[in-house]
Amino acid sequence: MNFDDTIVASATPYGYGGLAVVRLSGGNSKYIAQQICRRNKSFIDRRATVASLYGSDSEPYDNAVVTYFKNPNSYTGEDVVEFSCHGSPAIVEKTIKLAINLGARSAEPGEYTRRAFTNGRIDLVQAESVAAIIHGRGEKTAQLNHRVLSGELSKKLNDIKKTILETLSYVEFELDISEDELLPDTIQRVKHNINSAYKGMSALAESFNEGRLLNSGASVVICGPPNAGKSTLFNALLNENKAIVSPTPGTTRDLLEAEVLYDGISVVLSDTAGMRKPKETIESEGVRRAEEKLKHADFILNVFDLEQPVPISTFSQNGNSIPVLNKCDLYDINQIKKVKSEMSGCICISAKEGNGLNDIKDSIKKGLHISGNISDNVFLITQRQYDIVNSCLRFLKSALQLIVAGSVSFELLSVEIRGALDAVDRILGKTTSEEILNNIFSNFCVGK
């Protein structure tokens, strides 16, 4: 990617609409905008200005609201100009073409955010949240990602980084100071700090489950023997006749997926082929896909009826599943009571009549452990973050082990702590050894 030219793209989706936004970013943005608007006067920073847009004709082709953001206080950190024009593809295309003729280039995917990152407007974690915000569904998800973009996660990481950096400065100080001036409580302080960083990082690692569920949606799989009424339940939960329902066992062979929102949380429901020894290859492929899906499920509904009164018990990756007795409209109260007493947590429903669906929704929400308490917490939102947090935890753990092992080798301790620090930096940014030094010597007195 080349960063020193001016880029242009439509910021709104292609198609007809009330408005469309065309965005320019880069050193030539203002010049290009002035040319298109045939203006000699410069735009005023952050002031929406109504202007006519001109092609080669003397007649303007549109009237737009033009806003100029002077660097570095713009989204990308460069000069940015936004045209809010009428939402017609023809106008958008025309504007982009004009900009390109004036020296701009079509932006590549994610390039605005990439520039924002490159120019230090946002860190990597924030950049990741931008993508998440755009793709996220549900209000909770939006709130969560907004918190990351506004820097809550970065702040948390930076706090932990500070603790680690401080620890490193203790350790390095220990190495660089003469024995006569050693501080007696270094080990205690180091241990305390590493423990606190470890705690902070562990909490972040744990938060990923929720962050991930909120962002990628929770995968809830309906499974069970053929004809148990899985597809009927699927349709009922969706409130839509998406899956084919029939009295013939083995109706569903393919995997069906659909998204629903529960309290602003996106849930991806899957309907699967009935679990049985399949008679033919198509069905066996269906069963294989179902099994694959189950492996990565966050929650499983094990549907059964009294034809085959024992549910197939499968468990999600977190051990989340519940038995669901279907077709309760066909059974008398005693039969149902018996099943309930034998099987703890069993939910009794009639998919056909729509009874008990709320119980199912509630148990899904409960089973996913989504606190819903977004405002007080921060969450990791990408696998990358999660993986690096885990690698950081491994370094911190080794560091703790070195301390526990007794006579502490400070230079080894330093390697582990630097590993941890590097991990945090890989999530966020970078540190130099000058930074470490500044930290050491701003806190301590060193003899020659």
Add this chain to the structure above:
Amino acid sequence: MKHVPENIDVLVVGGGHAGIEATLAANRMGMKGCLVTMDKKAVGRMSCNPAIGGIAKGQMVREIDVLGGVMGLAADNSGLQFKILNRSKGKSVWSPRAQVDKRVYEKYVNNRINNTKEITVVEGEVVRLLLRNFKVVGVVLRNNVRIYTQAVVLTCGTFLNGLIHIGERKIRAGRMGEPGAEGLTEFLVSLGLVSGRLKTGTPPRLIADSIDWTKTTVACGDKKPTPFSYRTMAFSPPDVPCHTIKTNALCHDIIYNDLDRSPMFSGDVSGVGPRYCPSIEDKIYRFAHREEHALFLEPEWFNSKQIYTNGFSTSLPEKTQLKALRAVAGLENVEFYRPGYAIEYDFFPPAQLKSSLETKNIKGLFFAGQINGTSGYEEAAAQGLVAGANAANRIMNREPLLFGRDEAYIGVLIDDLVTKDTLEPYRMFTSRAEYRILIRYSNAGDRLAKKAFEQGLITEKLYEKIAGYFQISKKTVNALNAPLTPDDINPLLLRLGEKPIKQKCSAKEILKRPVINIHHLPVCSIEKNYHDLPSYFIDEMMMEAEITVKYDGYIKRHLKQLERIQKQENKHIPESFDYLQVSSLSNEAREKLSFVRPETLGQALRVSGVTPADASVLAVYLSR
């Protein structure tokens, strides 16, 4: 001048630690050398503390020694007390240090210079250079004598426009009692080089008889001392004790009350003072919560009546210095030979140099030592050696001698100098060396001897000798692969309170346990084959073997890390690269990079103010 030397290859300006190593290194590489000094008698003078080595510096002295330098030998021959510092820490950061007799040291170095063929020492002050097409061809002395040469190494120390401060008093000088050098800075600036001001301090020298020694604590050296030099075969230094005392609240108060009379605080010194060996007034101001500071009373030479007050460098008025010291137990009646003072001098931000220490703008012109903003004898000597060798390489049209950050402290030093901002005198620390586990004082020979020999800095004989030492450690590590039976080793393990082994296990595995050291294990009898070697080298090699085994995991980790960054590290940036054109670099990065003009992408990344984002922009540009 009666006789102007002719056909000089490398001319070195300045006879301090940098100048000496530069002169000798070029000489070892077959160059005809000329050392220009303002005072012939001051060649090799230790102008500050009477010690060589110390934390991170001791490692550099070893490296200098492997590269054939004189510093280690001179210290071994003039040492009063030898001690490995950091013993309470891991072995990979142990650092040798010696208290030395300044006079003997100076004499040793002087003899070395005078007895080396093809080195002419000239007394004089260089005021400008002779250039042809941005290449150095000679120098002009104050008395208008011209000396022609192919390369020049400037090691002017604190002499360039030196200004001494004692309280409000100011004296123009290069060192106390020696005149400074004027005119050269201005000449260099006229060539487009950028200069700055720095400050460094030195503590008062006390009269030994005025100290109540009974109130001090005695600090001795190691019982089994280790020399710096691989060439030192007979070694039995005296163990002359040092003495420590502690400052107290009264002493601090006296200093505090007069802070405004120290040039540091009245703003008289425009240069920035060192953060790392701060003046006593600095320490007291910045670390107000500390109730005491350790001071070391060090003899300047054997039976010296002149005592160096390590830890008390200051530019306060003489009276305040005296009053403050007299508040300290043991110094109630102390008298000065000479008060402490601060000196302000010109330096040239070393980002203007290549890693070879040649200036980027002028061919054949090299800088080393305090002129580059460093502090410390060892830092100076290391640069001098590299600059001298590279002056020779330049003349012979050979590739420059360079060291990686993972290869030597010298590599860390130079890389930091050419990439980082110098806001205060640069001093080496172990914390600057991210690969310090790989660059131990005890493996300096293994790391550098081959390179030194290939450069022509040491003879084949010395190379083989050093390589021979390391055979001991390598053979020992091999021998440690031998399996031990439970019967062999369990008695020892039980005695040490360790878990016994159930089945055969290599000695290496046992050695990895923290409480086990190499002398516990039967295999170390290997040393018996080397009884003709001095015991300190055998001991050191056994220690090396132990480190290699114990730190194995960490060493491998570092090597893997290095492999990962190697490609980026070595990616070359064309000298003419125009950073101003790359508008997507941050402003700060563009400015810094244009000034520094790093030679590789790895260096660019380390330039202060360059973010990883900038680095990735650069990487993209360079791969086009």
